[in-house]
Amino acid sequence: MEYKTKQREILLDFFCKNEDVSFSAEQIYENLKSTGISQSAVYRNIRALEESGKVRKIAKAGSREAFYQYVDLDDCKGHLHMSCKKCGKTTHLEEKEAEILSKIFSKSNFEIDNDSTVIYGTCKDCENKK
């Protein structure tokens, strides 16, 4: 039902290599156009990845375009994600810490859903740069 094309591999490959960063469609196209991929292939395949849940769409204040970030389902499912507001890098919380966190929320009568939640803040690298 879905063919494995050169363009599809290129795009997926690009996302995998830049797991923590979010890109606009244009940035992705700029990065990949030397391979001969077209804009429409970029758009169509981003959308496909979005629909299959492998890529997440992100809006940024002041930007008209959307940004996209890879989400490795196998690696990440169930993990609580933290996204840096400065550089966009995403990491996830270790098992143990996540459990403590769940307990804290459950005390406040709330069951946290790790897959829907993204914690925003500042990562150490960006904190140090100041």
Add this chain to the structure above:
Amino acid sequence: MEYKTKQREILLDFFCKNEDVSFSAEQIYENLKSTGISQSAVYRNIRALEESGKVRKIAKAGSREAFYQYVDLDDCKGHLHMSCKKCGKTTHLEEKEAEILSKIFSKSNFEIDNDSTVIYGTCKDCENKK
């Protein structure tokens, strides 16, 4: 520097009344056009609110438009918010719990920003209804 206009009040009022819900610019315009507000005023004022941090821009998979959601700074500043995916009700975490949480993240080299973060999950009421 910034004038208080009728249109601005109408928009802010609308957001306040629908704190937990996200709307597209068009949905907002549809809701408010009976007051005589124009589309451009809607867009311009959403953007202003976005820049001042009172409103957050959200992207949804499969939608070309952006969505916007209110963030109440006065009531909520510094508080970590929890939003129920079922009923949409929003509550916030008590001081003490929030502090523990901060420490957990800081251990993972991440400084959480309570004002930008919304925790998604299920509240007790909805959990019990099942």
Add this chain to the structure above:
DNA sequence: CTAGTTGCAAAGAGTTTGCATGGCG
């Protein structure tokens, strides 16, 4: 009065789509 805001309509930009061509299985 003066500077900021509004409405309107037109421009602009990002994204989607139709169609002929090409490629995967």
Add this chain to the structure above:
DNA sequence: CGCCATGCAAACTCTTTGCAACTAG
């Protein structure tokens, strides 16, 4: 071979902007 994906360019739609009229302070 049949069906799906690609490239190109045109179409589309959401958002921004220029301008003259208007308002808040």
